[in-house]
Amino acid sequence: MKPAAFDYARPRSLSEALELLARPNVDARVIAGGQSLVAMMNLRVASPGLLVDIARLPDLGSATEEDSTVFYGACVTHAMIEDRIGPDPSNGLMPKVAETLAYRAVRNRGTIGGSLALADPAAEWPCVLAALDATAIIEGWNGKKAVACRDFVTGIYETRLAAGEILTAIWVPKLSPEARWGYVKLARKSGEFALSLVVAVRDPARGYARVVLGATDGPPLILEATSRLCGRGRAEPAAAREAVAADLARAADRQFDAFRHSLHATAALRALTQATEAAA
Amino acid sequence: MTAIRFRLNDADFAEDVAPRLSLADLLRERHNLTATHLGCEHGVCGACTVLVDGMPARACLMLAAACDDRQIHSLEGLRDDPVIAALRDSFHRRHAVQCGFCTPGMLISARDLIQRGRAGSEAEIRAGLAGNLCRCTGYTNIVSAIAEAAQTVAAQGKAA
Ligand SMILES: Cc1cc2nc3c(=O)[nH]c(=O)nc-3n(C[C@H](O)[C@H](O)[C@H](O)COP(=O)(O)OP(=O)(O)OC[C@H]3O[C@@H](n4cnc5c(N)ncnc54)[C@H](O)[C@@H]3O)c2cc1C
Numbered sequence: 158m159k160p161a162a163f164d165y166a167r168p169r170s171l172s173e174a175l176e177l178l179a180r181p182n183v184d185a186r187v188i189a190g191g192q193s194l195v196a197m198m199n200l201r202v203a204s205p206g207l208l209v210d211i212a213r214l215p216d217l218g219s220a221t222e223e224d225s226t227v228f229y230g231a232c233v234t235h236a237m238i239e240d241r242i243g244p245d246p247s248n249g250l251m252p253k254v255a256e257t258l259a260y261r262a263v264r265n266r267g268t269i270g271g272s273l274a275l276a277d278p279a280a281e282w283p284c285v286l287a288a289l290d291a292t293a294i295i296e297g298w299n300g301k302k303a304v305a306c307r308d309f310v311t312g313i314y315e316t317r318l319a320a321g322e323i324l325t326a327i328w329v330p331k332l333s334p335e336a337r338w339g340y341v342k343l344a345r346k347s348g349e350f351a352l353s354l355v356v357a358v359r360d361p362a363r364g365y366a367r368v369v370l371g372a373t374d375g376p377p378l379i380l381e382a383t384s385r386l387c388g389r390g391r392a393e394p395a396a397a398r399e400a401v402a403a404d405l406a407r408a409a410d411r412q413f414d415a416f417r418h419s420l421h422a423t424a425a426l427r428a429l430t431q432a433t434e435a436a437a
Numbered sequence: 438m439t440a441i442r443f444r445l446n447d448a449d450f451a452e453d454v455a456p457r458l459s460l461a462d463l464l465r466e467r468h469n470l471t472a473t474h475l476g477c478e479h480g481v482c483g484a485c486t487v488l489v490d491g492m493p494a495r496a497c498l499m500l501a502a503a504c505d506d507r508q509i510h511s512l513e514g515l516r517d518d519p520v521i522a523a524l525r526d527s528f529h530r531r532h533a534v535q536c537g538f539c540t541p542g543m544l545i546s547a548r549d550l551i552q553r554g555r556a557g558s559e560a561e562i563r564a565g566l567a568g569n570l571c572r573c574t575g576y577t578n579i580v581s582a583i584a585e586a587a588q589t590v591a592a593q594g595k596a597a
Pocket residue numbers: 186187188189190191192193194195196211231232257258259260263266267268269270271272274275279280281282318322323324325348349350351479480481
């Protein structure tokens with residue numbers, strides 16, 4: 158189908174973009190890669206009045222680094238991460254994830270910021286960024302704020318972004334060279350949205366470990382008991398199964414049928430194994 | 438209306454477009470470039486894949502208004518491209534085309550896989566084609582045609 162009529166603006170600066178978004182009585186929406194939004198508009202599940210195109214704003218399209226952090230502009234594309242254009246804070250986790258997400262033609266345009274801002278429950282970046290303990294930078298008329306990615310997504314397609322605000326950057330702390338990760342995406346076809354998704358990060362040098370489950374009916378879920386076990390290194394299979402089962406049982410706000418429960422448990426155990434085997 | 442300037446198949450254009458016009462409809466309706474096919478119009482089937490600034494993109498998910506200052510190539514503009522020539526030949530001989538609806542998108546994606554060195558094995562080609570649906574061929578002939586074209590292009594590279 159074709160989208161309903163709307164207006165389009167391509168501002169030259171962030172302040173101009175914020176000004177456009179703040180116009181009264183206009184249902185203005187940011188467009189970055191358009192790889193979710195235009196599809197939603199073509200299906201007429203979204204019909205904004207004004208699109209504010211931020212894809213080519215200066216500063217939003219590249220990644221830079223300092224000693225311990227990589228700063229991603231919100232409009233860095235999945236393909237740039239896949240191709241390792243710019244620094245990688247994640248010892249290969251982020252390029253691997255980018256490669257498994259959608260299809261190359263979609264990855265060439267879709268952005269890391271658009272994916273986080275949309276907060277599709279089955280999307281990779283919200284889970285990966287929570288697992289890496291990244292920080293989202295939000296700018297609006299009344300200034301700039303930083304929100305930990307683990308708290309950024311609040312529900313299905315719901316985030317801490319308020320109307321008129323733009324997610325401008327994502328700060329990802331660098332893993333130590335010895336850090337290990339696990340990443341398991343279960344889907345029926347390569348490039349499709351996940352049926353289950355688990356990211357495990359273990360960085361003993363920083364005393365850090367976190368295991369995050371995605372593709373549930375809610376925001377990314379931190380598996381607390383599994384994370385503690387991950388921090389201690391290689392686990393006995395029985396202990397690992399027990400920790401994962403306890404975490405899934407504790408998630409009282411989520412509904413898993415037997416099939417999804419089994420997929421999530423399998424993905425979590427595999428990711429935990431990847432993150433703890435061959436560990437230093 | 439939004440005023441845009443863009444390069445299409447190596448010629449310059451300046452036009453006014455309605456914001457809701459997709460790049461696919463700009464190509465098909467205004468420029469009569471009908472190699473770009475529309476299957477799903479939500480990014481899934483790959484029939485509309487074209488090159489935007491040299492990189493494959495879904496023409497159904499790209500607003501024409503966002504193509505200001507960009508370079509577009511549809512399959513028609515790649516007539517003399519050496520990788521497309523190798524693919525055209527191998528698709529023909531290996532019977533990788535039935536109804537032809539998916540073919541333009543397949544060729545553009547296959548060209549990109551070959552150019553990025555991602556057509557080295559059957560598994561790699563199949564993974565790289567996950568975003569291009571074909572309802573006719575069962576993919577087998579498409580995959581082998583791409584593998585053959587990749588070898589042809591590599592051999593040409595060595596000879597040159
Ligand atoms: C066929 C297909 C398969 C896909 N498969 C996957 C998959 O397996 N996994 C996956 O994770 N994704 C998948 N995607 C989605 C893809 O990753 C999108 O690129 C991504 O979800 C959105 O990024 P975008 O830049 O295109 O955002 P847009 O589509 O431009 O915007 C999405 C939403 O976020 C808002 N937004 C965008 N950027 C910002 C910002 N900086 N600040 C505030 N709000 C903003 C927009 O207003 C809009 O509401 C798929 C898409 C397609 C078409």
